[in-house]
Amino acid sequence: MNNPRASTLPSPTPAPAQVQAFFDPGTSTITYVLFEREGSPCAVIDSVLDYDPKAGRTSTAAADRVIEFVRAKGLQVQWLLETHAHADHLSAALYLREHLGGTIAIGSAIRTVQGVFGKVFHLEPEFRLDGSQFGHLFAPDEVFHVGALRMKALHVPGHTPADMAYVLEDEAGVAQLAFVGDTLFMPDVGSARCDFPGGNAHTLYASVRKLLALPCATRLFMCHDYPPEGREPQWETTVAAQREENIHLHDGIDEAAFVAMREKRDVTLAMPVLILPAIQVNIRAGALPPPEANGTRYLKIPLNAL
Helix, strand or coil: CCCCCEEEEECCCCCCCEEEEEEECCCCEEEEEEECCCCCEEEEECCCEEEECCCCEEECHHHHHHHHHHHHCCCEEEEEECCCCCCCCECCHHHHHHHHCCEEEEECCHHHHHHHHHHHCCCCCCCCCCCCCCCEEECCCEEEEECCEEEEEEECCCCCCCCEEEEEECCCCCEEEEECCCCECCCCCCECCCCCCCCCHHHHHHHHHHHCCCCCCCEEECCECCCCCCCCCCCEEEHHHHHHHCCCCCCCCCHHHHHHHHHHHHCCCCCCCCHHHHHHHHCCCCCCCCCCCCCCCCCCCCCCCC
């Protein structure tokens, strides 16, 4: 059973790496720090900025735990990776960059998401829809490195158009572990919804089959866990476990059956509590909206838009 607060999980050889997980109970989000050893470069994946929707107040307790860990291990932040523009938490990527450095990166299809939500929120004319708020936009299958660790950015749309999975590969290009974002959940939870703008259940099915074609021993790290009653939060599984046990996507479930299930289920789901503030911040790479003439920053609440 994973510690719901944090765990250091050494990966198998020949791709030596460590994964430190931080579970945020308020949003059920797991932030990860991927690194080779103490003192090495690292990547922070899917960070969380605390937000109180009742007061409209941000705080940084979750991100500060990451900062404390990075500094204690003497790590150098090379990447601040986002798997997608989250609807359930605000990103702390910009705050972490200010304190630790690093390049904020996401998939290049974030431009599509910005185009959709730029209209929904009627953002300021100066807001650019080209992804330039991010330091790097990954092309599908782009290879990059975290220090000596070889990574591949897989485009896995369906939940949103811009979802990415970040895969650690060995020197031969064989997957060792992957951070899958919201494409998959733990096997007893299943799959992500597909009813956000630009989502598509057919596309998600294809993306999941791409992930589940990785070697069976590949370790998969979830972005969220919403455990059934009686189970503590968990966030690591394997390709083999998903193919055998995933309640929505185990081997033998074809595309038509999955799409029918997903579409029937999605119409019953309420919008995430933080979707309106989160999307506005996350398409800006974690930046808050610019201050208005009185010096105050405002988040918009579009009525009857979702």
